[in-house]
Amino acid sequence: KLSKRLQAVADLVKSDSRLLDVGSDHAYLPTYLVQQEKIDFAIAGEVVKGPYQIAKNHVAEQNLQDKIEVRLANGLAAFEEGDNISSIVIAGMGGLLISEILEAGKEKLSQVEQLILQPNNHEESLRSWLVAHDFVISSEKILLEAGKIYEIIVAEHGTSELNETELEFGPYLSQEKSEVFRKKWNKELSTLNKILDRLPEKHEKRAEVQAKKEKIEGVLQ
Ligand code: SAM
Structure with missing residues (x-):
């Protein structure tokens, strides 16, 4: 099997x-x-x-x-x-x-x-x-x-x-938004949240991480 x-x-x-x-x-x-x-x-x-x-x-x-x-x-x-x-x-x-x-x-x-x-x-x-x-x-x-x-x-x-979103998330997977797909990208979101928690208030990287988060949130909507 x-x-x-x-x-x-x-x-x-x-x-x-x-x-x-x-x-x-x-x-x-x-x-x-x-x-x-x-x-x-x-x-x-x-x-x-x-x-x-x-x-x-x-x-x-x-x-x-x-x-x-x-x-x-x-x-x-x-x-x-x-x-x-x-x-x-x-x-x-x-x-x-x-x-x-x-x-x-x-x-x-x-x-x-x-x-x-x-x-x-x-x-x-x-x-x-x-x-x-x-x-x-x-x-x-x-x-x-x-x-x-x-x-x-x-x-x-x-x-x-x-487009960029389709390349990253998959043209079909991002349309279908299955439970497993949501799980994958929710995991990624929590990783990004942990990174944000550790970065100091005015760190230059915050904007980049924040943008990544928003992209994922946009796809998961
Ligand atoms: N394809 C199987 C699967 O999906 O279960 C085995 C995956 S195993 C993790 C990866 C295999 O690919 C290893 O046996 C490795 O030796 C072989 N491999 C890695 N690079 C390769 C290449 N360039 N040409 C042929 N085999 C390769």
Whole structure:
């Protein structure tokens, strides 16, 4: 059984896609999707030898070697044009690392239809990267698991313009304003309040923190 987070990622992968899972760790995600018969080909990419070996063993134990190829590779170097990859998952990493992985292999993305990204932070930088490279965000999810809040961003080729608020809070998430979304940003508000409590009356930083608070309050209204 997958974690709630990985299950939400799995649910967003298009049926019958040819999948690359970058940083697959134990290859749980591709194993699940193939066993559910949602897809019948995946590459599990791993840059670190330990997890690569574990993934390889796991795939062999499940007898899925003919459907899941485990490859030791950095980011998008795990696939070639001939693999006809149509969906790429990059999950469980920082948003900056995800952007770097996409940037390093961006010329290989033209054949790829769908990106399913689950950054652990820096969602704003990742959204900016996507928009700047002609990807449009087609859906977003936010979820709570074991006290942690995760965002998932799905993107496809296309152009769009996102304003500052949409980049930071998510074009869909900021419209939907789910309970988890409110929880995330209320937490951020209380962090900012604590910062204000500690800053002296006339400190130069107060205005900046105050402006951040107002922005969040505006979105949460
Ligand atoms: N994707 C899984 C998930 O969401 O549960 C595993 C997440 S795990 C925290 C991150 C994995 O990404 C690690 O196994 C790490 O070795 C791998 N990784 C980090 N940078 C990578 C890169 N540039 N290319 C491939 N794998 C990478």
